[in-house]
Amino acid sequence: MSILQNKTALIIEDDTSLLEFCQQTLKLNGWQVGIAKTGKDGMAQLRKNPPDVLLLDIFLPDLNGIDILETVFIERIPTIVVIMTGKGSINLAVEAMRIGAFDFFEKPVETERLLATMGNALRHKNISQQIIEYENNAKRVELQNIFGASLVMQTLFTIIDNVANSKASVFITGESGTGKELCAEAIHKQSSRKDKPFIVINCSAIPHNLMESEIFGHVQGAFSDAHFDRQGAASLADGGTLFLDEVCEMELELQSKLLRFVQSGLIKKVGDDKEEPVDIRFICASNKNPHQQVKNGLFRKDLFYRFYVVPIEVPPLRDRGEDILLLARKFLLKYAKKEKKQFRDISRDAANALLAYDWPGNVRELQNIIQQTVILHDSKKLKKESLPPPLSQTKNGKAVSLNANLNKNSATSIKPLIQTELDAIEYAIERCNGNIKLAATLLQIDQSTIYRKRKKLAQQKKS
Numbered sequence: 001m002s003i004l005q006n007k008t009a010l011i012i013e014d015d016t017s018l019l020e021f022c023q024q025t026l027k028l029n030g031w032q033v034g035i036a037k038t039g040k041d042g043m044a045q046l047r048k049n050p051p052d053v054l055l056l057d058i059f060l061p062d063l064n065g066i067d068i069l070e071t072v073f074i075e076r077i078p079t080i081v082v083i084m085t086g087k088g089s090i091n092l093a094v095e096a097m098r099i100g101a102f103d104f105f106e107k108p109v110e111t112e113r114l115l116a117t118m119g120n121a122l123r124h125k126n127i128s129q130q131i132i133e134y135e136n137n138a139k140r141v142e143l144q145n146i147f148g149a150s151l152v153m154q155t156l157f158t159i160i161d162n163v164a165n166s167k168a169s170v171f172i173t174g175e176s177g178t179g180k181e182l183c184a185e186a187i188h189k190q191s192s193r194k195d196k197p198f199i200v201i202n203c204s205a206i207p208h209n210l211m212e213s214e215i216f217g218h219v220q221g222a223f224s225d226a227h228f229d230r231q232g233a234a235s236l237a238d239g240g241t242l243f244l245d246e247v248c249e250m251e252l253e254l255q256s257k258l259l260r261f262v263q264s265g266l267i268k269k270v271g272d273d274k275e276e277p278v279d280i281r282f283i284c285a286s287n288k289n290p291h292q293q294v295k296n297g298l299f300r301k302d303l304f305y306r307f308y309v310v311p312i313e314v315p316p317l318r319d320r321g322e323d324i325l326l327l328a329r330k331f332l333l334k335y336a337k338k339e340k341k342q343f344r345d346i347s348r349d350a351a352n353a354l355l356a357y358d359w360p361g362n363v364r365e366l367q368n369i370i371q372q373t374v375i376l377h378d379s380k381k382l383k384k385e386s387l388p389p390p391l392s393q394t395k396n397g398k399a400v401s402l403n404a405n406l407n408k409n410s411a412t413s414i415k416p417l418i419q420t421e422l423d424a425i426e427y428a429i430e431r432c433n434g435n436i437k438l439a440a441t442l443l444q445i446d447q448s449t450i451y452r453k454r455k456k457l458a459q460q461k462k463s
Contacts, residue, residue: 007122008051010034012042012068013084014061018107022055025111026118039063046077053121054079056101058092066096073100074345074380080121084109144186146179147330148323152315156183159312164190169262169307172285174314177364180285181245183314188241193281196240199233204246211254213270216261222271234267238278247284247307248293252300259303282307317359317366324354327363331370332382341378349384353391425450 009026013019014037023033034051036042039060046054046068054072058065069081083104085093093104102121105113141149143157163170164187172180181200188198206214213222217232233242244250250258261267262282266275284307286293293299317324328346336343346354359365369388377386385392428439429450440447 007031007053008034009053009055009118010036010042010045010051010079011055012036012039012060012065013055013057014038014059015057018084018109022109022114025114029115031118037061039065039068043068043071046072046079047075050077050079052080052125053118054081055084055118056081057084058096059086066092066099069096069099069101071380076345080125082117082121141326144182144189146182146186147327148320149326150315150320150323152319153323156312156314160186160190163187163310163312165192166310167281168309169282169284170310170312171290171308172283172312172314173290174285174287175316175362176287177362178314178316179363180287180314181243183312184241184243184245184283184285187283188243188281191241191281193240197237198241198243199237200243200245201233202245204249208251208254211250212257215254215258216267216269218270219272222269226271229269232267232269234261234278234280235276237280241281241283244282244284246286248286248288248290248299250299252298255300255303259300259306262303262306317362322355324359324366325351327366328354328370331367332374335371335374339374341374342380343374343378343382345381347381347383350382350387353384353387357391422453425453 007030009031011019011022011026011033013022013035016037019035019037023035026033034045034049036045039062042056042060043063056065056068060068065083069083071077072079072081081096081101083093083096083101084107085104086107090106093101096104102124103117105117140154140157141147143160146153146157148154148156160183170184170187172183174180185198188194201214203211213226213230213232215232215234217230217235218226219229220226264275265277265279267278268275290299290304290308294301294304317327325346328351332343332346335341354366361368369391370382372388373382373386379386425439429436436450437447440450
């Protein structure tokens with residue numbers, strides 16, 4: 001679509017003559033223009049119908065233009081902001097550029113400069129939207145209730161897609177809190193069994209003397225508390241999926257009975273002599289190394305090979321990079337809505353603290369920390385000082401867990417900050433097909449910053 005079509009602008013300016021000049025000039029050049037003389041009226045229009053470009057005065061009778069600009073970014077309103085400023089307000093205009101304004105010009109406004117700047121802003125928005133659409137089409141950030149844009153999660157999504165419609169058993173491993181049950185449920189929901197039951201048994205949470213009854217069921221009188229017949233998880237899951245969480249905690253005696261069930265497809269309730277067939281797809285999970293459990297004699301080798309047909313490892317959160325912020329924002333908005341709080345985004349220092357932490361409790365820990373922070377605090381942006389220790393007490397850009405320290409092997413993978421920054425810059429330039437100006441705009445830095453950091457790294461390598 002041509003950028004000359006459907007061009008929309010909103011002008012927030014209290015100077016009537018300047019407002020009318022900009023409005024008429026833009027209308028004569030094919031723009032659809034909305035106007036507002038107060039910040040409050042302008043914000044109402046912005047939220048209701050975001051324009052392609054917002055032409056914003058810094059000094060308004062009721063609100064500061066900088067505050068409006070920050071709100072645009074906090075609320076992620078899809079518009080490009082151009083600032084208008086008086087000759088004595090250049091410092092404020094520079095501050096606006098640092099926050100994320102696309103450009104600024106001084107009053108009085110010249111027709112040629114106005115049209116050129118508005119046209120450039122519109123082209124920038126179209127290019128940015130194309131990049132976003134390309135990235136959204138190139139990768140999923142959600143599969144069922146699992147969220148992640150990182151390479152390791154894209155790989156996990158592909159594995160889930162490929163294994164979903166197979167009848168083969170799946171064995172999921174991963175640290176506590178990584179989302180093994182969500183992974184199992186996603187496999188079920190992607191499969192042809194999705195309309196049948198998904199039954200979960202947590203083998204570490206049920207007393208050993210009750211586990212057999214939980215899985216196979218029992219008949220009345222089978223034991224002292226068996227006052228009536230009861231279906232077990234195997235019967236309830238018939239036609240669907242039985243998920244055995246923390247399966248390595250199961251006693252060896254019950255493992256042998258489970259093996260007979262897996263081999264024959266027949267179950268026998270506790271206290272009953274009759275067998276009945278069930279059709280089940282098995283998915284198992286453990287936060288322990290199943291190979292080591294077999295080696296230690298704690299898990300039957302024959303049962304292990306029945307279950308360990310398709311192995312899946314769910315990555316720890318510390319290996320998922322920017323997924324930390326993706327999940328943090330999701331939890332922030334969820335709990336802000338639930339607790340009726342203002343939170344809409346995460347400040348840069350809080351984001352750095354979240355990225356620096358090693359997350360021993362993984363996604364579950366992140367969710368708990370964000371929920372706790374939302375309950376105890378309230379503002380538009382989540383700030384680092386609102387986070388609980390040790391996240392609020394980062395030193396040298398690194399926060400570690402209270403019970404975990406960097407070992408020598410993990411420390412060797414840490415790059416100098418200047419190299420990490422340059423890697424991000426070079427990646428952005430590559431994604432923008434070598435366009436340094438566009439890369440700088442999307443990174444929200446000046447072009448000069450890119451050249452300066454490249455030069456600094458080159459000098460460090462020479463010295």
